[in-house]
Amino acid sequence: MAEAVSVVAESLAGDRARAARNVLDQVVLPGEELLLPEQEDAEGPGSAGERPLRLNAGTRSRGRVVCGPGLRRYGDRLLVTKCGRLRHKEPGGGSGGGVYWVDSQQKRYVPVKGDHVIGIVTAKSGDIFKVDVGGSEPASLSYLAFEGATKRNRPNVQASGMGVIGQDGLLFKVTLGLIRKLLAPDCEILQEVGKLYPLEIVFGMNGRIWVKAKTIQQTLILANILEACEHMTADQRKQIFSRLAEC
């Protein structure tokens, strides 16, 4: 903790941008500036003039840097716009570059193309369903978008109901960060949950989870476990799961 404080004091006093590599998995705040590896090498403004030439010559060995959620390009630096932990993913082939993003505990969903979401049909007008996905505007979905739907065979979707996902089960909301955590490939929670009871589960990137087990009691237990997982460490989760497996 003392170390973190000294870093803060430094960055506040000198307004110095920190290297993105050094703050990986640490908490970053809006307004902080981060340096990318290629800018760390550049010494002073003198070498900045050379950079375009190098780019043109095609000798750039470093990969492309992609700014994910919570980061912006600001001149030649990265500007943090959200509070959370800084994450980085190396690109498949090359070294350097890759994707940087901020993992925040946000509740509001901002629609992104390609996300899988759970929506609730709020209105039906002609060929189009209005679907609430939690964003700032309702999504519109054509009835032909459903599997097996044709002009003759319309899907059986009722307004303010969930026609397609399942008849019962429980839908609840969690933070967007928890969804990402549960869907991470190295996350053990889902395997552990699966060992407890047989279940059906759907995750929406918009923070909604639909879960169904054999009995209502089991469904509620599962929903409570998943909600509680957010603020637990891996050891605490292990304890909870072993205790639940006994009873």
Added chain:
Amino acid sequence: MEGAMEGAMLADAKIRTESGTESGPRGSGCSLRHFACEQNLLSRPDGSASFLQGDTSVLAGVYGPAEVKVSKEIFNKATLEVILRPKIGLPGVAEKSRERLIRNTCEAVVLGTLHPRTSITVVLQVVSNAGSLLACCLNASCMALVDAGVPMRALFCGVTCALNSDGTLVLDPTAKQEKEARAVLTFALDSVERKLLMSTTKGLYSDAELQQCLAAAQAASQHVFRFYRESLQRRYSKS
């Protein structure tokens, strides 16, 4: 959440001692009161925070980026709204004026262009007013905006200074100190360049005194931003 609260209290002690030592020559009047902050304590809003400065306490909730009325829609940026609710009764002229000041401050740091045609609403509820209310409102709204994940250019904080009749300066005054003061000045400062975002003043003061107050507020803002960082780090420590 008790853990977060306890942690906040620990941070207070630190801030208090530090600001106390720095402002030693000028007497104990120049230090900030103890701070405490709790985030994400309301379930319905997208972001929420309660901020305590001494006995002054404000609860803030942020909704957004959410659906916006067509009449209020701005085609190239988010519509920012601030609602300030007094402790008792209906909001009056004083509240409307404060709402405007807070909204202008928020607009300066929130990157509204990233969410065009949406609304971002900040609702502030005064829980108790024991001086430096506007500064506390600003701090609470900043923490709630951060909690909601609204993209921001920088953080901001509010600092109130009071000038006594004998020319002494009191930072973060209590209601009694504010009443006795010759002038009360409130500044909003950003975390990147420590520049002035908003200022509002009441009473008589000279040009030099304004500069002196601003410098004191800038020094105090460091402690506030350090407190922000500590409470946010605590919040993200279990993930």
